[in-house]
Amino acid sequence: xxxxxxxxxxxxxxxxxxxxxxxxxxxxxxxxxxxxxxxxxxxxxxxxxxxxxxxxxxxxxxxxxxxxxxxxxxxxxxxxxxxxxxxxxxxxxxxxxxxxxxxxxxxxxxxxxxxxxxxxxxxxxxxxxxxxxxxxxxxxxxxxxxxxxxxxxxxxxxxxxxxxxxxxxxxxxxxxxxxxxxxxxxxxxxxxxxxxxxxxxxxxxxxxxxxxxxxxxxxxxxxxxxxxxxxxxxxxxxxxxxxxxxxxxxxxxxxxxxxxxxxxxxxxxxxxxx
Amino acid sequence: xxxxxxxxxxxxxxxxxxxxxxxxxxxxxxxxxxxxxxxxxxxxxxxxxxxxxxxxxxxxxxxxxxxxxxxxxxxxxxxxxxxxxxxxxxxxxxxxxxxxxxxxxxxxxxxxxxxxxxxxxxxxxxxxxxxxxxxxxxxxxxxxxxxxxxxxxxxxxxxxxxxxxxxxxxxxxxxxxxxxxxxxxxxxxxxxxxxxxxxxxxxxxxxxxxxxxxxxxxxxxxxxxxxxxxxxxxxxxxxxxxxxxxxxxxxxxxxxxxxxxxxxxxxxxxxxxxxxxxxxxxxxxxxxxxxxxxxxxxxxx
Numbered sequence: 001x002x003x004x005x006x007x008x009x010x011x012x013x014x015x016x017x018x019x020x021x022x023x024x025x026x027x028x029x030x031x032x033x034x035x036x037x038x039x040x041x042x043x044x045x046x047x048x049x050x051x052x053x054x055x056x057x058x059x060x061x062x063x064x065x066x067x068x069x070x071x072x073x074x075x076x077x078x079x080x081x082x083x084x085x086x087x088x089x090x091x092x093x094x095x096x097x098x099x100x101x102x103x104x105x106x107x108x109x110x111x112x113x114x115x116x117x118x119x120x121x122x123x124x125x126x127x128x129x130x131x132x133x134x135x136x137x138x139x140x141x142x143x144x145x146x147x148x149x150x151x152x153x154x155x156x157x158x159x160x161x162x163x164x165x166x167x168x169x170x171x172x173x174x175x176x177x178x179x180x181x182x183x184x185x186x187x188x189x190x191x192x193x194x195x196x197x198x199x200x201x202x203x204x205x206x207x208x209x210x211x212x213x214x215x216x217x218x219x220x221x222x223x224x225x226x227x228x229x230x231x232x233x234x235x236x237x238x239x240x241x242x243x244x245x246x247x248x249x250x251x252x253x254x255x256x257x258x259x260x261x262x263x264x265x266x267x268x269x270x271x272x273x274x
Numbered sequence: 275x276x277x278x279x280x281x282x283x284x285x286x287x288x289x290x291x292x293x294x295x296x297x298x299x300x301x302x303x304x305x306x307x308x309x310x311x312x313x314x315x316x317x318x319x320x321x322x323x324x325x326x327x328x329x330x331x332x333x334x335x336x337x338x339x340x341x342x343x344x345x346x347x348x349x350x351x352x353x354x355x356x357x358x359x360x361x362x363x364x365x366x367x368x369x370x371x372x373x374x375x376x377x378x379x380x381x382x383x384x385x386x387x388x389x390x391x392x393x394x395x396x397x398x399x400x401x402x403x404x405x406x407x408x409x410x411x412x413x414x415x416x417x418x419x420x421x422x423x424x425x426x427x428x429x430x431x432x433x434x435x436x437x438x439x440x441x442x443x444x445x446x447x448x449x450x451x452x453x454x455x456x457x458x459x460x461x462x463x464x465x466x467x468x469x470x471x472x473x474x475x476x477x478x479x480x481x482x483x484x485x486x487x488x489x490x491x492x493x494x495x496x497x498x499x500x501x502x503x504x505x506x507x508x509x510x511x512x513x514x515x516x517x518x519x520x521x522x523x524x525x526x527x528x529x530x531x532x533x534x535x536x537x538x539x540x541x542x543x544x545x546x547x548x549x550x551x552x553x554x555x556x557x558x559x560x561x562x563x564x565x566x567x568x569x570x571x572x573x574x575x
Contacts, residue, residue, distance in 0.1 A: 170294035172281040174355065175311030184307075188298045 033244035040239045055244035065245060067220065068227035072206055073252055075137065075223055079144035080201025086145070087152025088194060092182065094153070095160035096168075106157070109150045117147065121214050128215060135217045143211045148201040155200070159193030160186065195263035202256050224249045282311070287356035288365040291372070293348045295340040295355075302327075302336040305354040312359075326354045329388075346377045353385070357392065366398040370405065378402075382409060403443050407431065415439050431492075437567035440490045446522060446536045448490045448561075455486035455562065464489045464562075468533040472507060477557040482570050488563035495559035496537040498523065498545075499552045507553040509535075511545050525551060 032040045034051045037058070043049070059065040090109075094102055124143060125134070133139030163186055171181035187194075209225045216222060222230075228249060231242035276284040287308075295304050303310075306323045314322075327333050330350040340348055349369060356364055366385070370378045386409050389396050400406050406413050407427045415422040415430065415438075422442075423435035434440035440448040453466040455476060462476035462483055474489065512534060513524035521539045526532075535553065545551065562570040 164292070164294065166290050166292055166294040167296065169281075170288070170290060170355075171296075171307075173284075173286065173288050174308040174359075175282040177280070177282070180311070184311075185296055 029243045029246055032239055033247050035240055037238065037240045040243075055240045056248070058241060059244055059248065063227070063241075063245075064220070065224070065227060065248060068222050068224040069248065069252065071137070071221060072223040072225070072249075075140050075144060075212075076202045076205040076252075079141045079148060079205045080198050082141065083145050083148040083152045083201045084156075084194060084198050086149050087197060088156045088190070090153045091156030091158075092160050092186070094157045096165065106154070109153050112146075112150045117210055120146070121210055124211075125214055134215060135221060137221060139215055140212065140221070140223070143215055144201075144205040144208060147208065147211070148204050152197045152201060155197050156190070156193065159190045162193075163189050192263055195260045199257055199260050203253055206253055285362045286365060287359050287361040287363075288367065289349075289352045289356050289369045291368040293340075293352040293369075293372075295348055295351055297340050299339070300336065301332060301338050301340070301343070301351050304340065304351055305332075305336075305358055308355060308359045322358055323354075326358045329357070329391075330354050330384075345373050346381065349373060349381060350384075353388070357388070360392075360394075362394060364394060364396040366396060368399050368401065371401070378405075385409065403445065407443070413443075415442065417442075433569065434490070434561065435569050437488055437490065437563050440561065440563075444492065446493050446538070448492050449496070449535045450563070451489045451533065451535075452487065453489060455483040455489075457483055464560075466533050469528040469530055472528045472533065474555055474560075475506065475557055476560060476562070482562075482564075485564045486562040486570055487565040488567065490561040490563060491535075491555050491559055493522065493536045494538040495556060496535060497554040497556065498525070498537050498539055499554060506555065509551055509553055511547055511549045511551060514545060514547060521545075523551075525553060527553065 028046075031043070031046070031048045033055055034048050034053070035043060035055075036050060036052050037055060039050075093099075094106060124146070128134045128139050128143070131139075133142065167185050167189070168176075168178075168181045171185045172178070176184060207225065208223075209229065212223045212226045213229070216226065219230075224245070228242060228245045231238045231245065276286070296307065299307065302320075302323050305326055306319045309319045309322060323336065324333075327336055330353060332347065332350055332354060335343065335347060335351075340351065343351065349372075352369070369385075370381050373381060382405060385396075385398075389409075398405070398409060407430075410427055412424065413427055413430050414424050417438055423430060423439045425433075425435075430439060430443055434443065434448065437450050440450055451464075451466045451474075452468070453464055453470070455462060455464045458473075460475075461478060463473040464476055464486065466472055466474070466489075476483075507527050509525040509527040510531065511523055512526045512531075515522040515524075523537045523539060523545060524534050525537060526534050537553070539545075564570050
């Protein structure tokens, strides 16, 4: 059909243009990263004139990029995992157990999300200074948990709400305690949701610059986000190195997403109840 | 008393209205789950699951997941999960309400057969009175959490304890007429409020007549006669509903037609709307209820 063929071509073209607009910054990042150090300002076209990997080599040989990436992975994994464990248990309790003040707890948790991170970073700094948590990995993890946990609680409450309580009732009649019903029935069904929370937590922690810059001083404890910013000097910026670092910085998040996204499948609940 | 025991220690199995199957487990794992929780070895579990699956006709479906099953099959899996534990008591919470009519009739039979085979007590909650009548050994009629009557299906049907049960059990329900009873020269009669001239003869032995406020009779007990003979009540056919084997007639009684009764005819008599008919209400089939709706005299039923 001519009509549908024409509209299909149009749609494909529109998608292609949109894709190029979205992906161009990433492409440009790659072009600069592959240009020899100091030459990015003399780029004439949109293609790299001479491709080199020396920026990447320099990142890992002359700068502690590997260490920064390692720190970032540790902080992001630990804070998202702990937020997940904390959020899932709170969310489960708020979803399943009726107790006085549960609504208030939810609202208070939400209220913490209403304040911008910039407004809590100073009180957090003072608190951490008093507890001796400044410039430590534990402090960093704790700081990121405070960013991620509130949403983890809300999201997991939503996921648990969507799992019929009858399933747990059935499990308890079938011989489970409350805890084993949670373990055998509710938790496996909540996995797609929990995976989404983990990804959210990982990405939030990974991208955080404010807390990382404020709570950590020692270069050996920097996360990659702080590391990348260090290429920007007072008088000049090492664009090529910075872009190479940014590319390396993006990889772990993509890997985590690809691993976890398989868990996010819809229709996991189909067939359980009518 | 099991009220204070945790659910798993009550020796009760339950089939949920919505089946509550574990969606992430196969049919075999669903049925075998109670045994797994009881710590029974996988090999023994498999044998028992196969046994129960055979009983319920689920043999070929053990590897499937609940989402791949039809409504009736899911229902059977839910029953299998209950049966496998061999509990003392089964609770069925409206298990057939989500099935289509044909499947419901079939599952009704299967559950009844299963009940005979297992011999365990089954408590079956239903809003469907046909289910209640056909499946039960004993029926408990509940209204707003209160027991209205306990009895065999026959007792409940023939001698409803009050006007609520009379109206609730049976389709069409029992005809309940408001009025007063009195002992006249020709014997005890019941005079409907809607048309006091219609005197309905009560059985000779009827007791507590002054208290009587309602009279009940099952539609199929009303005898519809042609125009002839010694009928008691005259009326006209107002409405006809044919359902194949039986015909329901709504008959407006008396000169005013202020009182209607529903009758059920089995003999295929042909009537048309507006036809004059005569109605006989056999005295031994009547029930009398007091002002609060409670059954007065069983002898009248």
